[in-house]
Amino acid sequence: MHQPDSSPWQAAAACADLSPSVVFSRRGKEAAPALRACAVCPVRRECETAVAPAESWFDGVCAGRLWRNGRPVKPRRRRGEPATPDGATPTDTAMDTALALDAAGAALAGGDRG
Template sequence: MPNRTTVPALALNSPFSQASEPGSEALDWRRNAACVDLPQQYVFTRVPAEAAPVLRACNQCPIRRECEAIVDPSHTWFDGVSGGRLWRNGREVKARKAAAARGRR
Protein backbone atom coordinates (compact mmCIF):
# COMPACT_ATOMS: atom_id res chain seq x y z
CA MET A 1 0.00 0.00 0.00
CA PRO A 2 1.44 3.43 -0.93
CA ASN A 3 2.41 5.80 1.85
CA ARG A 4 -0.09 8.67 1.96
CA THR A 5 0.09 11.92 3.83
CA THR A 6 -3.21 12.85 5.36
CA VAL A 7 -4.23 16.45 4.71
CA PRO A 8 -6.92 17.92 6.98
CA ALA A 9 -10.09 18.78 5.08
CA LEU A 10 -9.86 22.39 6.28
CA ALA A 11 -6.41 22.75 4.71
CA LEU A 12 -7.74 21.55 1.36
CA ASN A 13 -10.46 24.20 1.44
CA SER A 14 -8.24 26.92 2.85
CA PRO A 15 -7.49 30.04 0.83
CA PHE A 16 -3.82 29.31 1.62
CA SER A 17 -3.95 25.76 0.27
CA GLN A 18 -1.71 24.85 -2.62
CA ALA A 19 -4.09 22.01 -3.54
CA SER A 20 -5.86 24.29 -6.03
CA GLU A 21 -4.88 24.67 -9.66
CA PRO A 22 -1.70 26.75 -10.08
CA GLY A 23 -2.61 30.19 -11.36
CA SER A 24 -6.15 29.92 -10.07
CA GLU A 25 -7.79 33.33 -10.09
CA ALA A 26 -9.47 32.54 -6.77
CA LEU A 27 -6.05 32.59 -5.08
CA ASP A 28 -4.69 35.73 -6.77
CA TRP A 29 -5.21 37.74 -3.56
CA ARG A 30 -2.59 35.60 -1.79
CA ARG A 31 0.23 36.74 -4.05
CA ASN A 32 0.29 40.11 -2.27
CA ALA A 33 0.22 38.66 1.25
CA ALA A 34 3.20 39.46 3.46
CA CYS A 35 3.24 35.82 4.63
CA VAL A 36 3.30 34.27 1.16
CA ASP A 37 6.90 33.04 1.52
CA LEU A 38 6.67 31.94 5.15
CA PRO A 39 6.39 28.22 5.94
CA GLN A 40 2.76 27.11 6.09
CA GLN A 41 3.32 25.34 9.40
CA TYR A 42 3.65 28.81 10.95
CA VAL A 43 0.59 30.17 9.16
CA PHE A 44 -1.54 27.23 10.35
CA THR A 45 -0.07 26.85 13.83
CA ARG A 46 -2.10 26.87 17.02
CA VAL A 47 0.96 27.83 19.10
CA PRO A 48 1.47 31.55 19.76
CA ALA A 49 5.28 31.35 19.78
CA GLU A 50 5.28 29.66 16.36
CA ALA A 51 2.87 32.26 14.98
CA ALA A 52 5.15 35.19 15.86
CA PRO A 53 6.86 35.51 12.42
CA VAL A 54 3.51 35.47 10.64
CA LEU A 55 1.96 37.97 13.04
CA ARG A 56 4.92 40.30 12.45
CA ALA A 57 4.39 39.96 8.70
CA CYS A 58 0.69 40.80 9.18
CA ASN A 59 1.63 44.15 10.69
CA GLN A 60 2.84 45.31 7.27
CA CYS A 61 0.54 43.26 5.06
CA PRO A 62 -1.36 45.16 2.35
CA ILE A 63 -4.22 42.62 2.29
CA ARG A 64 -4.69 42.03 6.01
CA ARG A 65 -8.42 42.86 6.02
CA GLU A 66 -9.07 40.94 2.82
CA CYS A 67 -7.32 37.89 4.30
CA GLU A 68 -9.60 37.82 7.32
CA ALA A 69 -12.70 38.41 5.20
CA ILE A 70 -11.85 35.56 2.83
CA VAL A 71 -10.66 33.07 5.46
CA ASP A 72 -13.59 34.03 7.73
CA PRO A 73 -11.94 32.36 10.74
CA SER A 74 -14.79 32.80 13.22
CA HIS A 75 -17.20 30.93 10.96
CA THR A 76 -14.86 28.20 9.65
CA TRP A 77 -13.27 26.96 12.88
CA PHE A 78 -9.96 28.12 11.43
CA ASP A 79 -6.66 27.29 13.14
CA GLY A 80 -3.78 29.64 12.33
CA VAL A 81 -3.07 33.26 11.54
CA SER A 82 -5.49 35.40 9.56
CA GLY A 83 -5.96 39.15 9.51
CA GLY A 84 -3.16 39.78 11.98
CA ARG A 85 -4.58 37.54 14.68
CA LEU A 86 -4.04 33.96 15.81
CA TRP A 87 -7.14 31.75 15.72
CA ARG A 88 -7.87 28.40 17.34
CA ASN A 89 -11.10 26.61 16.46
CA GLY A 90 -12.47 29.85 15.05
CA ARG A 91 -11.78 31.88 18.18
CA GLU A 92 -9.13 34.52 18.57
CA VAL A 93 -6.27 33.49 20.85
CA LYS A 94 -5.71 36.33 23.28
CA ALA A 95 -2.21 37.11 24.49
CA ARG A 96 -1.63 36.20 28.09
CA LYS A 97 -1.47 39.03 30.60
CA ALA A 98 2.06 37.98 31.55
CA ALA A 99 3.28 38.28 27.98
CA ALA A 100 1.69 41.72 27.70
CA ALA A 101 3.32 42.81 30.96
CA ARG A 102 6.75 41.69 29.73
CA GLY A 103 6.29 43.75 26.59
CA ARG A 104 5.66 46.95 28.59
CA ARG A 105 8.91 46.77 30.57
Protein backbone atom coordinates in the same frame (compact mmCIF):
# COMPACT_ATOMS: atom_id res chain seq x y z
CA MET B 1 -3.60 16.79 -7.44
CA HIS B 2 -3.28 20.16 -9.19
CA GLN B 3 -4.31 23.16 -7.12
CA PRO B 4 -5.73 26.24 -8.86
CA ASP B 5 -3.62 29.38 -9.04
CA SER B 6 -3.85 31.52 -5.95
CA SER B 7 -5.90 34.69 -5.98
CA PRO B 8 -4.01 37.94 -6.66
CA TRP B 9 -4.44 39.03 -3.03
CA GLN B 10 -2.83 35.80 -1.83
CA ALA B 11 0.28 36.41 -3.92
CA ALA B 12 0.55 39.89 -2.35
CA ALA B 13 0.18 38.56 1.21
CA ALA B 14 3.12 39.29 3.51
CA CYS B 15 3.02 35.66 4.69
CA ALA B 16 3.16 34.17 1.17
CA ASP B 17 6.74 32.94 1.61
CA LEU B 18 6.31 31.65 5.15
CA SER B 19 6.05 27.96 5.91
CA PRO B 20 2.50 26.65 6.30
CA SER B 21 3.58 25.27 9.69
CA VAL B 22 4.11 28.88 10.82
CA VAL B 23 0.91 30.30 9.32
CA PHE B 24 -1.27 27.45 10.58
CA SER B 25 0.38 27.11 13.98
CA ARG B 26 -1.88 26.99 17.00
CA ARG B 27 0.84 28.34 19.31
CA GLY B 28 1.81 31.99 19.58
CA LYS B 29 5.55 31.41 19.76
CA GLU B 30 5.65 29.40 16.51
CA ALA B 31 3.15 31.77 14.85
CA ALA B 32 5.13 34.92 15.74
CA PRO B 33 6.66 35.37 12.23
CA ALA B 34 3.19 35.20 10.67
CA LEU B 35 1.79 37.68 13.20
CA ARG B 36 4.64 40.09 12.41
CA ALA B 37 3.95 39.65 8.68
CA CYS B 38 0.27 40.46 9.24
CA ALA B 39 1.21 43.73 10.93
CA VAL B 40 2.52 45.07 7.61
CA CYS B 41 0.38 43.06 5.19
CA PRO B 42 -1.31 45.01 2.38
CA VAL B 43 -4.11 42.44 1.99
CA ARG B 44 -5.03 41.81 5.61
CA ARG B 45 -8.72 42.66 5.09
CA GLU B 46 -9.04 40.45 1.98
CA CYS B 47 -7.49 37.58 3.93
CA GLU B 48 -9.95 37.90 6.79
CA THR B 49 -12.89 38.05 4.37
CA ALA B 50 -11.74 35.01 2.40
CA VAL B 51 -10.77 32.86 5.39
CA ALA B 52 -13.70 33.91 7.61
CA PRO B 53 -11.94 32.41 10.64
CA ALA B 54 -14.93 32.44 12.99
CA GLU B 55 -17.21 30.77 10.47
CA SER B 56 -14.63 28.23 9.24
CA TRP B 57 -13.34 27.21 12.69
CA PHE B 58 -9.91 28.28 11.50
CA ASP B 59 -6.66 27.38 13.25
CA GLY B 60 -3.66 29.60 12.61
CA VAL B 61 -2.88 33.22 11.82
CA CYS B 62 -5.35 35.35 9.89
CA ALA B 63 -5.66 39.13 9.72
CA GLY B 64 -3.17 39.78 12.48
CA ARG B 65 -4.64 37.41 15.05
CA LEU B 66 -3.99 33.87 16.16
CA TRP B 67 -7.13 31.73 15.90
CA ARG B 68 -7.95 28.40 17.50
CA ASN B 69 -11.15 26.62 16.54
CA GLY B 70 -12.47 29.84 15.01
CA ARG B 71 -11.91 31.91 18.12
CA PRO B 72 -9.21 34.57 18.53
CA VAL B 73 -6.55 33.58 21.03
CA LYS B 74 -5.94 36.25 23.63
CA PRO B 75 -2.23 37.09 23.70
CA ARG B 76 -0.45 36.15 26.89
CA ARG B 77 1.31 38.88 28.79
CA ARG B 78 4.85 38.31 29.90
CA ARG B 79 5.47 38.35 33.61
CA GLY B 80 5.54 41.96 34.78
CA GLU B 81 4.13 43.35 31.49
CA PRO B 82 1.23 45.70 32.25
CA ALA B 83 -2.01 45.52 30.32
CA THR B 84 -3.30 48.67 28.69
CA PRO B 85 -6.50 50.16 30.18
CA ASP B 86 -8.74 48.53 27.53
CA GLY B 87 -7.28 45.09 28.25
CA ALA B 88 -5.08 44.88 25.16
CA THR B 89 -1.45 44.07 25.71
CA PRO B 90 1.21 46.59 24.70
CA THR B 91 2.05 44.23 21.80
CA ASP B 92 -1.53 44.54 20.47
CA THR B 93 -1.34 48.30 20.77
CA ALA B 94 2.02 48.39 18.96
CA MET B 95 0.62 46.29 16.10
CA ASP B 96 -2.40 48.58 15.78
CA THR B 97 -0.11 51.61 15.77
CA ALA B 98 2.10 50.06 13.09
CA LEU B 99 -0.94 49.38 10.92
CA ALA B 100 -2.25 52.92 11.38
CA LEU B 101 1.12 54.43 10.50
CA ASP B 102 1.40 52.21 7.42
CA ALA B 103 -2.08 53.25 6.27
CA ALA B 104 -1.31 56.92 6.89
CA GLY B 105 1.94 56.63 4.93
CA ALA B 106 0.12 55.04 2.00
CA ALA B 107 -2.50 57.78 2.05
CA LEU B 108 0.15 60.52 2.10
CA ALA B 109 2.01 58.85 -0.76
CA GLY B 110 -1.22 58.61 -2.72
CA GLY B 111 -0.88 54.84 -2.70
CA ASP B 112 2.09 55.13 -5.10
CA ARG B 113 5.23 53.80 -3.47
CA GLY B 114 7.15 53.20 -6.68
